[in-house]
Amino acid sequence: MVRLVAVQIDEVAVTPSSAEMFDVDIGITTAQATIAETGTLVLDSSRERHRLISLVPPVHIAIVEASNIYSTLGEALSLLQSDQEISPIVTFITGPSRTADIELTLAIGVHGPQELYVIIYDGPPLTS
Numbered sequence: 001m002v003r004l005v006a007v008q009i010d011e012v013a014v015t016p017s018s019a020e021m022f023d024v025d026i027g028i029t030t031a032q033a034t035i036a037e038t039g040t041l042v043l044d045s046s047r048e049r050h051r052l053i054s055l056v057p058p059v060h061i062a063i064v065e066a067s068n069i070y071s072t073l074g075e076a077l078s079l080l081q082s083d084q085e086i087s088p089i090v091t092f093i094t095g096p097s098r099t100a101d102i103e104l105t106l107a108i109g110v111h112g113p114q115e116l117y118v119i120i121y122d123g124p125p126l127t128s
Helices: 075-083
Strands: 026-031 033-035 042-043 059-065 090-093 099-100 105-107 115-121
Touching: 026 042, 033 075, 042 059, 042 075
Parallel strands: 026 059, 059 115
Antiparallel strands: 033 042, 042 090, 099 105
């Protein structure tokens, strides 16, 4: 279900420590790009204050500007390469992690959040 809601976004200037991340229930980040072909989020560590907030809490909410949705991986990578220097860490997120043991028992969210929600924002550019 798609529901359009007018919102105002304020940035909180408090960055929790690495240890405090494990006590957080929901991590909210922006994503610098989204790949429509695979539903993948692209998070550039040079633009995010703390990469762990997208990986440690059980729920991750990503806010993506509509203008940053690209069709393919190649288009998204060209965005990262257009900057003078490529970030040392780029995180690609395509939903909760999935892994299976030798008996093929599927486990979801072992290496990151169990739930992922994406908010597409179509308004003035978000600050980064």
